[in-house]
Amino acid sequence: MENMFCYQCQEAAKGIGCTIKGACGKTSDVANLQDTLLFVLKGISILNTQLKEVGQGDKAANKVVFDGLFATITNANFDHTAFVIRIKKALKFRDELKGKVAAAGLLIGDHDSLHWTAASGEEFEAKSKEVGILSEVNEDVRSLKELIIYGLKGLAAYAEHAYNLKHEKQEIFDFMMEALAKTTQDLPVNELIGLTLETGKFGVDVMALLDAANTSAYGNPEVSKVNIGVRNNPAILISGHDLRDMEDLLKQAEGTGVDVYTHSEMLPANYYPEFKKYSCLAGNYGNAWWKQKEEFESFNGPILFTTNCIVPPMEKATYKDRIYTTGASGLTGAIHIPDRKEGEMKDFSAIIEHAKKCAAPTQIEEGEIVGGFAHNQVFELAEPIVEAVKTGAIRKFFVMAGCDGRMMSRDYYEEFAAKLPKDTVILTAGCAKYRYNKLPLGDIGGIPRVIDAGQCNDSYSLAVVALKLKEIFGLDDVNELPIAYNIAWYEQKAVIVLLALLHLGVKNIHLGPTLPAFLSPNVAKVLVENFGIAGITNPDKDIKLFLEEAVA
Known part of the structure; x- marks a missing residue:
């Protein structure tokens, strides 16, 4: 029997899933505790959704759920004891909600997440064998439910950052719990696909919320x-x-x-x-x-x-x-x-x-890098950018946002950036930029060829810029813009960014260095047929493909 099963990140072992120890370094006991915590959060979500429907939702559930989801993101928390404590607190809170549901005259359902209880870490770990990813036997249903859950994890991360700056929207928290509760139900595939796209809608909302939180507190990023x-x-x-x-x-x-x-x-x-x-x-x-x-x-x-x-x-x-x-x-x-x-x-x-008490840092490089091109700053450059597009000085933009990672195959992104024609511009956000933000790529009439919007959540800025360009050029469809999407992913914040782009109608996104292991063949087929999702091959071939699409 497997010690664990996890395939939520790009490093899933053999492109299938980690079963002994996570490629991220997560031990099997921690992985199993995370599965059990997620199970209890589903119970909390079911109960609080019931209470919300009669106007008695408990706001304390917001932080319990988003903080718990955030803690299970890849590379976030490796502390066994911390998860035992989280599960104990979550069980206690769940039982308090059950009391409120009963007091409201509502029926408590029979899903196991509402009633299971235990007291020790060993029991918590053992429960994961019953409630983990593979407990859903239908491969396609499992794939869609996990895609939704991973989107919710990314959503929770951004919601927490905004919350810390006193920016919150109850409808985002409500959706988070409603969607998590629905993953416990026997829903048909078409409803799960709809819920996946709705998750992307709230991904846009939460990134807009975080953008407002960051800029109202610290000002608009500057070049x-x-x-x-x-x-x-x-x-x-x-x-x-x-x-x-x-x-x-x-x-x-x-x-x-x-x-x-x-x-x-x-x-x-x-x-x-x-x-x-x-x-x-x-x-x-x-x-x-x-x-x-x-x-x-x-x-x-x-x-x-x-x-x-x-x-x-x-x-x-x-x-x-x-x-x-x-x-x-x-x-x-x-x-x-x-x-x-x-x-x-x-x-x-x-x-x-x-x-x-420590020595000063040892220097490992020198010089400067340039960034700060969030949407407000790009709008200030809108006139020269639009003029450069109209005159042909800029032939195409390449959105290369997302995550970096350890795989040797990620050298692709540095080579891709270095080989792009000099009349193209890279739009980036997230740590994927470290593959090329120190390359001497120059500028086009003073417009840098690498425009860095910021963190992974600042992919929102890139979407805002694209929608603004669509308006300026009087286009009906964002996909008519000279923009190609070659996105690197690693973990669940990249998943919510991807779902947000799909909600905005962006098509033909290339995703790499590998497609997610949690996409079943049938779910991957739906994404390919409806949204044009594709993988990557090699830099020369992909650049040729992207530029031919521009001509077409």
Whole structure:
């Protein structure tokens, strides 16, 4: 019997699924606890959806569900004890909801997620054998339900970031629970397909919400040159995605003699005007998340993970005792910084004091990289961009947003970018950009050939830009624009971005380096026939294909 089964990320073993240990580093016990937590969250969602229908929904369910979903995203939380605690708290909360449902005169259903209970980690792990991914025997139904669930996990991540900045929409939380509850039902395939596309609709909504949260708090991103060298001060490296954590850390580090460097998906923090005012913000260190084992060694100071993107360190790693986690992230042996209390900042004093005792970072590269092209900034460049398209100076845009990863086949994206004709422009967001954002690709009449919108959630900016260009050129269909989509994916935030693009009507998206293992042949066929989803081959062949499509 398999120790576990997980196929939610691009690294699924043999393109099928991880059964012994996750390629991400997740051990089988943690994988099984995550399955059980998800099972209990389904029960909570069923109950709170019932309460909502009679106007008695419990708002406390919002955070329980979105935070729990976020914790199960690939590379977010590897802490066995943390999941045991989460399951215990979720069971207690579920039972409180059952009391409210009964008090409202409603019938409590018979789904096992509403009634199962246990008290120990061993029991929690054992339950996963009954409720995990493979408990759904119909391959196509399983595929669609998992696609929805992975979209909801990405949705939950972005909802949590917005929530931390006091931006929330109850309808997003309501949908999250309604959809999770529906995955427990015996729905026909056509209804599941509809629910999948509806998940994409709420993906657009949540990314718009997060965009509003980030820009109202920190200003619109500005085109910025970001230092990738080092200074001589001791420092903290902050990774992940949560900008509220970034703000709290900068406020507390300012004036202490400790610098702060961004890492991987936190790079775009350097583009926000409110963060630029902190003299302790020194620039960006390193590359995408998967290179951290080498780069964390040379950084010398402590590392703060605000969200996913953790790679569990090797036993011999010298930086193991320098890792801190917070929020939904977790790692056995790391120091976890608790959530902020209402009206207060998180307490980062421990990591700042730790940094003071460390050597300054060892320089691994030098120079600058340019970013900050979110939709507001691109709109300011709209006139020269439109003129460049009309005159033929720009032949085509390539959306190369998404995730980076470890597979050798991802060298494809660097080669693809390097070989693109000089009259093309790359639109990017997410850590996929590290494959090409340091290449000397130049510009077209002052317009950079790599336009970086920011984090993976800032793929929303790229969609907004596309819709604006559609309006400017007076087109009826966004697919008539000279834009091609060659997107790299790794985990569930990329899934919600993909579903959001499908909801917006974008077709002919190429997805790589491999298609998701959770797509059954029949579900993949539906995506191909209805949306033109395709994989990748090699850079030369794909560039030729994309440019021929432009001519056609």
